[in-house]
Amino acid sequence: MTDPMTDPGSDLQLRRRMTALVDARALPRGDVGDDLGRGRRSLVRRRLAAAAGAVAAVSAGALTAATLAWPGTSVPPVSEDPDRALSDEAILDGCQRLGRGILADRHWGDGVRLLTASSSAGKARAVLVSGDGERWADCWLRGDDGTGPGWVATYPMTGDRPGVLYEFRPGEHGPDDGVYSFLERFPSDVASVTVRFDSGEVRDVPAVAGFVVLQADGLEPGVNIDWVRLYDAAGELVAGPGMGPGDADLPPDYRTLVPREPIASVGVDGW
Amino acid sequence: MRRSERDAEFTAFVEARRQRLVGAAYLLCGDPHRAEDLTQQALMRLYRAWPRVGTRGGEDAYVRRALVSVKIDDWRWRARRPETPVSEHAEHAGDPGATDGASAEDQDALRTALLQLTESQRKVVVLRYWLDLSVEETAADLHVSTGTVKSQCARALARLRVLLAPDFVPTVPGERHD
Numbered sequence: 001m002t003d004p005m006t007d008p009g010s011d012l013q014l015r016r017r018m019t020a021l022v023d024a025r026a027l028p029r030g031d032v033g034d035d036l037g038r039g040r041r042s043l044v045r046r047r048l049a050a051a052a053g054a055v056a057a058v059s060a061g062a063l064t065a066a067t068l069a070w071p072g073t074s075v076p077p078v079s080e081d082p083d084r085a086l087s088d089e090a091i092l093d094g095c096q097r098l099g100r101g102i103l104a105d106r107h108w109g110d111g112v113r114l115l116t117a118s119s120s121a122g123k124a125r126a127v128l129v130s131g132d133g134e135r136w137a138d139c140w141l142r143g144d145d146g147t148g149p150g151w152v153a154t155y156p157m158t159g160d161r162p163g164v165l166y167e168f169r170p171g172e173h174g175p176d177d178g179v180y181s182f183l184e185r186f187p188s189d190v191a192s193v194t195v196r197f198d199s200g201e202v203r204d205v206p207a208v209a210g211f212v213v214l215q216a217d218g219l220e221p222g223v224n225i226d227w228v229r230l231y232d233a234a235g236e237l238v239a240g241p242g243m244g245p246g247d248a249d250l251p252p253d254y255r256t257l258v259p260r261e262p263i264a265s266v267g268v269d270g271w
Numbered sequence: 272m273r274r275s276e277r278d279a280e281f282t283a284f285v286e287a288r289r290q291r292l293v294g295a296a297y298l299l300c301g302d303p304h305r306a307e308d309l310t311q312q313a314l315m316r317l318y319r320a321w322p323r324v325g326t327r328g329g330e331d332a333y334v335r336r337a338l339v340s341v342k343i344d345d346w347r348w349r350a351r352r353p354e355t356p357v358s359e360h361a362e363h364a365g366d367p368g369a370t371d372g373a374s375a376e377d378q379d380a381l382r383t384a385l386l387q388l389t390e391s392q393r394k395v396v397v398l399r400y401w402l403d404l405s406v407e408e409t410a411a412d413l414h415v416s417t418g419t420v421k422s423q424c425a426r427a428l429a430r431l432r433v434l435l436a437p438d439f440v441p442t443v444p445g446e447r448h449d
Contacts, residue, residue, distance in 0.1 A: 014400050014431065021378040022294040022401075028307045030293065032285045036278055038311060039318025 041149075085119040086141070091126050095139035099152030102264040103128075107135045108154075116208035118181070118215040125181040125215045127208075133157060135263070136211075138183050153262035181215040182225070185257040191233040196226045210257070230254055277321050284330055285314060291402070296338060298397045301386045313337035335402065336412050339394045384434035392427035395420055 086094070092114040096103060103112065111131030117124050128137040140151040182195065188210040196202045197219060205214045207230075229240040239254035292313065296306035316337045317330060324333040385393055391413075398409040399420075406424075410417045 010428075011400060014396070014428070017377060017381045017435075018294075018298060018401050021381050022297060024375070024378050025297060025303055027290070027293045027297055027303050030289060030307060030310065032282055032289065035285050035289070035311065035314045036282055036318070038315045039281065039321075040278075043319050 086124050091117045091124045094141045098150045101266045107132050118213045120217050125213050127211045151267040153265035180219040184212045186210045190230045192231045194229045198226045392423050395423040396427045
């Protein structure tokens with residue numbers, strides 16, 4: 001007969017070890033008031049979106065592969081229509097406001113620019129480059145006023161080599177609205193990417209200096225990337241599934257250049 | 272339902288359940304910060320759904336399902352600090368009794384072992400042994416059959432036994448686990 005006191009696979013032992021593990025971790029004690037606030041704001045957003053006919057806008061995704069949206073250039077009015085794609089200036093401004101806590105060091109002075117972005121329905125995923133070019137930031141923006149919800153994370157521009165991270169990154173869904181987005185950095189000779197989802201849908205996305213951003217409304221929940229194909233400026237296939245060690249993988253030189261952990265990150269309202 | 276009523280009920284619920292839920296999320300994902308994120312998301316969804324679920328006593332099941340419906344292993348949550356080894360936390364815990372006598376190495380081993388289970392197995396284990404659900408309740412939460420829960424559970428426990436004590440030899444093969 002096994003002894004439940006010593007058998008590591010016994011219910012008793014498992015319960016005791018789980019309790020010990022969780023107790024030892026000193027997990028954050030979240031504030032109930034914050035939970036309530038997040039819930040209320042989430043409910044308000046949901047109602048506003050419904051009132052604005054956001055559902056009808058789901059298929060009206062727009063992609064901006066904008067380069068060189070430097071501060072100081074002519075700035076069109078900031079979008080106030082939640083169904084519209086945000087302007088490049090609104091994205092840059094919103095991301096800077098959202099990330100002001102971490103975009104304040106010597107790298108992020110004057111000259112911060114929006115490298116590329118994908119936006120629809122008042123939401124955006126974008127890549128910012130620091131004034132000195134040594135940092136880049138991944139920005140998820142919901143609304144254009146920089147008060148959130150949203151998230152900004154910064155990374156070094158250099159210091160990572162192709163093939164360092166042998167992973168094939170799937171896309172991500174916003175925790176609240178479920179909007180699918182995909183940000184990836186490939187070597188700079190990659191000029192465009194074709195993404196096929198496991199739902200069968202295929203999207204072509206331009207790459208800017210190797211950065212690829214796709215925010216795709218209307219993809220079903222839980223959808224994931226089936227494969228990606230990378231093309232150079234001449235339209236020649238430079239990497240794709242079956243060209244690496246795994247069927248769905250990419251050759252080591254064309255795998256992600258995004259570090260596993262950011263230098264810094266900031267999230268607002270549950271992000 | 273009036274907002275004040277909803278807020279009062281929701282607050283009482285969260286105060287009573289939050290830490291247990293964070294613990295479940297941590298056991299599922301292995302990262303304390305991500306566990307907090309998962310819990311916040313689940314509670315946010317619960318608040319929105321409260322009039323539907325809160326008045327019928329379904330709030331526990333709803334928030335559990337919100338927690339386990341996330342594809343934990345596919346969600347690349349990049350913007351978080353690296354996981355701090357358990358032993359570092361344990362050094363500062365200050366209350367040796369709180370760990371139930373388990374060493375930091377034991378805790379690290381369990382966390383690592385849980386992460387080596389399949390996501391489905393991990394969810395079953397956490398629902399069954401952390402949240403103390405019955406096989407039937409677990410099956411309902413995960414939208415699978417009770418047979419699937421039993422088999423996943425048995426495989427998970429067998430795997431944990433191997434991972435946590437490779438030299439342990441049970442004397443009675445086929446021991447029941449549910």
